[in-house]
Amino acid sequence: MTLSLYIARRFLMVVAQVFLIFFGILMLIDMIEQLRKFSGQNIGLGEAAHLSLLNVPETLYRILPLILIIAAITLFLALARSSELVVVRAAGRSGLRFLATPVIVATALGMLTVAVLNPLVAATSKTYEDLRSRYLSGGAVLSVSDTGLWLRQGGDYGQTVIQAARSNLDGTELYNVSFLTFGPAGTPVARIEAREARLETGAWRLDGAKHWDLDAPNPELSAESWPDGTKLPSDLTPERIRDSFGTPSTVPIWQLPGYISGLERAGFSSRSYKLWFQMELAQPLLLTAMVLVAAGFTMRPTRFGGTGKMVLLAMLAGFALFFLRNFAQALGESGQIPLALAAWGPPAAAVMLALGLLLHLEDG
Numbered sequence: 001m002t003l004s005l006y007i008a009r010r011f012l013m014v015v016a017q018v019f020l021i022f023f024g025i026l027m028l029i030d031m032i033e034q035l036r037k038f039s040g041q042n043i044g045l046g047e048a049a050h051l052s053l054l055n056v057p058e059t060l061y062r063i064l065p066l067i068l069i070i071a072a073i074t075l076f077l078a079l080a081r082s083s084e085l086v087v088v089r090a091a092g093r094s095g096l097r098f099l100a101t102p103v104i105v106a107t108a109l110g111m112l113t114v115a116v117l118n119p120l121v122a123a124t125s126k127t128y129e130d131l132r133s134r135y136l137s138g139g140a141v142l143s144v145s146d147t148g149l150w151l152r153q154g155g156d157y158g159q160t161v162i163q164a165a166r167s168n169l170d171g172t173e174l175y176n177v178s179f180l181t182f183g184p185a186g187t188p189v190a191r192i193e194a195r196e197a198r199l200e201t202g203a204w205r206l207d208g209a210k211h212w213d214l215d216a217p218n219p220e221l222s223a224e225s226w227p228d229g230t231k232l233p234s235d236l237t238p239e240r241i242r243d244s245f246g247t248p249s250t251v252p253i254w255q256l257p258g259y260i261s262g263l264e265r266a267g268f269s270s271r272s273y274k275l276w277f278q279m280e281l282a283q284p285l286l287l288t289a290m291v292l293v294a295a296g297f298t299m300r301p302t303r304f305g306g307t308g309k310m311v312l313l314a315m316l317a318g319f320a321l322f323f324l325r326n327f328a329q330a331l332g333e334s335g336q337i338p339l340a341l342a343a344w345g346p347p348a349a350a351v352m353l354a355l356g357l358l359l360h361l362e363d364g
Helices: 002-037 045-062 064-081 084-090 100-137 238-243 256-266 271-281 283-298 307-333 339-363
Strands: 142-145 148-153 159-167 173-182 188-200 203-207 209-213 224-226 230-233
Touching (some): 002 064, 064 084, 064 100, 064 307, 100 271, 100 283, 271 283, 271 307, 283 307
Antiparallel strands (some): 188 203, 188 209
16 A cells, blocks of 8 residues: 555656646747737737636647656656666566556546546636637627527627527528627617528528517517518628637536537537547546556666667657547547547557557566
């Protein structure tokens, strides 16, 4: 028990050190990038640091498997150079039994990151996207809720809030849609309901539309039906609607099932969100695989030589697994392979291959 606590403490300290090193490097790089990206908005160093603090956690979260394999390699090399691994084996504890503690720690870290760090990263990413959109284009235009799809557009006539029961995949065709226009004073001045609205260049093309003038004494009495094909000016574009969706990483994992249901009710494809949800559930297995891969190449006495080559092989294997996971994600999002295979296949295969290598080295 004492040995297990010692190994767990050493491993956690190394993970924290590697994490802080990457955090410092990424902060410096990202601050420079934010200053360059928003140079037209004349942001200062404080604003750039604020944006970086909101943006860097997502990057760290994405490369967490690489951070863990570097930490595991560092731990096993340190134990090998101090001959602590030799002492452990001489005391009668096999290498596989010794690995139980780092594997348990990695699995626990994976569960902690999914349950706690994921919502925090989602919150910082969402705040960053909102600030970035505010700096660049005046804010997001789309949201999905239990009541359907909501859009917002502006213009010389004021702001218009659009609500639709459902839409096509890119949000350019809306069905059972309402337009509520607000004047400069912030009060509603007009309402339009349409059976269907299609976004064209600079305007919505309305079918089955009815218009109410809310400034009139009796809006219902003065309401008029518009002919099919009536154009309603709009500053929206398909690109703005698509960009306002953000990414699955901006949604906390606890809210993902409800968000996916809302997307499907609104008529949007939720495949990327379903895949992200499965990949988050597989995160503990991926971190465990990284520790086993590192152990397979570096958990050996240094007197055998070739330490540099084994470290290089461990790093290449870790990067290969990381690349394979991203490649499987791309295939899963495009529908070429099932979601479960894309999310769980790479970490499961890595665990089995690493265990095979360890069994060969330890008992072969």
